[in-house]
Amino acid sequence: MAVIIFFLLFSSIFLNTEAIDKNCPPAKCFPNGPEILFPFSIKGLQPQNCSHPGFKLLCKENKTTIHFPSYGDLVVKSISYDSKRLSLLDPENCVHQVFLNLDLSRTPFRYYYTLKNYTYLNCSAPLPRPFVQVPCMSGSEYHVYVVASFGVVPDSCKPVKTVAIPFSYSPYLADDSFGLGITWDVTRREDFVTCFSAARGKVLSILVFIFMVATLVSVKTYCSRSAWFEKLCGYYYATLKRVKFSPREARNQGKTSVGYGNHGSEFRSMLPK
Template sequence: MENSLQSCIIHLFCFVLLANASEFGVEPDECEETRCGDDGPTIKFPFWLKGQQPEHCGYPGFELSCTEDDYTMLELPHSGKLYVKDIDYYMEQRIYLYYPDGCNDPRLVPNLTSSPFSFSYHMYKYTFFNCSTYKDSSRFGVMLIPCLNSTHHYQIVALDSYADASYAPQSCWKMYDSETNPSFWNYYGDQNYILLQWNSPNCKICYANGSRCIRAEENTGTSETLCLPKQKRGSPTKLIGFIVEMVYMQAHSWWYPINRPSIKVAIQMLEGEGDDLKIPPNPFESTHSMNQSLIVPGRRSHVTLSVISESE
């Protein structure tokens, strides 16, 4: 009977530990935030990383991959592969892209057919100039296009229709005006990047509140996304130490049953967040004094007899 009780307690301990494994942080989150390399942009829903995460971690059309050099890459269905500079999840839901060859040619309009991305509403018209030398590319609306430069040492400069007329190169000759294109070039530091945005799925509220954003189950009748609290990940070292303490407490209770804590106390010790687990300095210390020499393993010794004086 006693062995059955001990076995029952052990199984109960294991069940409670497994039930709380995710709270302790031992259950890995396959959809947790990740990145390609230390300097890469954060990858989280609706984006997901091919080869490292399952598809349900993201949304259709938001698949990213890592190159051998740890660059983050997005492949558009009809425009090929582009590198990812940064991703804005919080304000405008935008992604900053650039071509692998580094060519910032505004005539290279990405084909966004069958993709979840779109251009901004502004329309630009570019004027191309051929210059022998031109170094003032830091002005707004002025773009140097190195990939179009000639071996004869002339530079191609593009000036958008919103730029100040005084920015027009004085020592250059005009080549032609391009057709009006969607505004997709954006300044990011000292370089121009392709700027795209997405409207669906919308996770701005989730991330602004410090929550996680996940894809809603189909046919739930709710919105396409759900906001969930961020998972708290406990310390594995603390968990291991806690389990060792529990195993020791159980073994100790077999030999010294008087010190065995109640099952209610044991369960209370297992509850709560992984980071908040607190173990007493000595959970096995008994408040009863006893002569251990009289205790036989496996038997209960309730009292220790004392000598009664005959005068009493």
């Protein structure tokens, strides 16, 4: 019975796998945009159950975007489903502003590249080389630097925040050339369960109910048979104890069989010589 239950379970999974292509077709925000598949979905273009929580994408101004509560909208540049890499761009072209404020700890994502601790410094006066200020975060009266390590903080600077980010600022590295690379840890099986949680949940509930009923029936049948055999053996044992033979009768009755007919009637029959 257990084999049958598991067979039905896996059959339902395979049937649901075939339904993925029908219920969750690929989509794009614009012709040249990235193709959106599991575990992502585009709000308004694909069913709501076709994505994992936190993987909803939006179409805005011919761009594919993803929203992070800690920062805002970022543009989806490309998605590699094999390597699970999501390349993002900041609409303001200030990737280190994103690094400073983006909090991935409450999302299903993490940075794709190796991280290192960097400290943001806000200085009222420019620092000498080799320090290079971040132009998109600096102004005429304040200068922001991202440094890996420092000894004594200059009097004109105040530490803003230390964060684990992939790289420091470099004037030779454009924001859109390196991009914001993040990845996700959701496995394909989890994606599948999320997409069909409602449908598969009903199937699993039915299968669990069938399994419980089958188990109860099997246990009841086994107990009934066990009780019947125990009762039968006790009956014959008690009957044999009541039958007593003398040694001479035992020798003479060696060829006689004792049994019971219908309704418990006793009979004896001679075995053939």
